[in-house]
Amino acid sequence: MTLSLPPLADRRMVLATDLDGTFLGGTDDDRDQLYDWLRASRDTVGLVFVTGRDPQFIAELCGDGRVPWPEYVIGDVGTTIAEVRDSAIHPIEPLEKEISQAWGDLGHRVRDTLKDRSGLSLQQTEFRYRLSYDMDPDALDPQAKHEVEAMGADVLISDNRFFDVLPRGVSKGPSLIRLIAHLGLSPNSVLAAGDTLNDLSMLVAGTPAVAVGGSEEPLLDQLPQRPTIYRAEAIGAAGIVEAISAFDLHPDHLDA
Structure with a gap:
């Protein structure tokens, strides 16, 4: 450049x-x-x-x-x-x-909460301030989004196949x-x-x-x-x- x-x-x-x-x-x-x-x-x-x-x-x-x-x-x-x-x-x-402050220890807590949760497969890329999952919408546990949001994170679902967990806001x-x-x-x-x-x-x-x-x-x-x-x-x-x-x-x- x-x-x-x-x-x-x-x-x-x-x-x-x-x-x-x-x-x-x-x-x-x-x-x-x-x-x-x-x-x-x-x-x-x-x-x-x-x-x-x-x-x-x-x-x-x-x-x-x-x-x-x-x-x-x-x-x-x-x-x-x-x-x-x-x-x-x-x-x-x-x-x-x-962004870093808002993320805090959310990554560890969300990862533990969603471990082995139906309809979600954790992507292995080591993101710094987010977690991303491949999502099967037909198998997704509808409580997963609510549980993550209750922890202080945002959930963004896109293309009907990606489930991203982000710092709130x-x-x-x-x-x-x-x-x-x-x-x-x-x-x-x-x-x-x-x-x-x-x-x-x-x-x-x-x-x-x-x-x-x-x-x-x-x-x-x-x-x-x-x-x-x-x-x-x-x-x-x-x-x-x-x-x-x-x-x-x-x-x-x-x-x-």
Whole structure:
């Protein structure tokens, strides 16, 4: 990544995007078109990944050169807030302090409570401030969510197959707002993009936002009707392009 780029606050717009189904969604041509435009416009367009994926996944994803590196990462469903420097992802300690404090010893307690619970299989990735389970909705014990919430954590179910346990009040939206304030960005210049229910909090955070084509129905059902929230027809990366044009966020936007 070029080291002489202006700070994000000085750029025309910032794309804050989910990965799976959104930035990584659509056809190869759609993705290449968006990625090439981002590289060519990097002095005026910033890039932030807002994802459930962890930093290691992002480093591997961007390491081969096809997917452009972001300047910042909100990962692990909002529990990681980090800066990208020299192709490495560095947590921003002041922004993560409240997240760490809110998590405390919840990980150990939740893990013990949900051990061998029907419908849930713990993912083995060692997240710092979250637990994630693969979920079988037909076998899920309905008490599991209530028990975790009673312990002081939040449960986020997305794509009807993921059961995430997060520190109370922490998710993609609040972490995005925290990063926007930290960087001195104008919320009106930030386009949030997503496609599943775990993107809801950032799509309603007050910035221009897009639910790309192919978004899951539970997300679309809960999205309010606002001028700042756009429902794209095009899938994945092409839906992002469609929204940039619809909001007129950049004078050199691509044709949708």
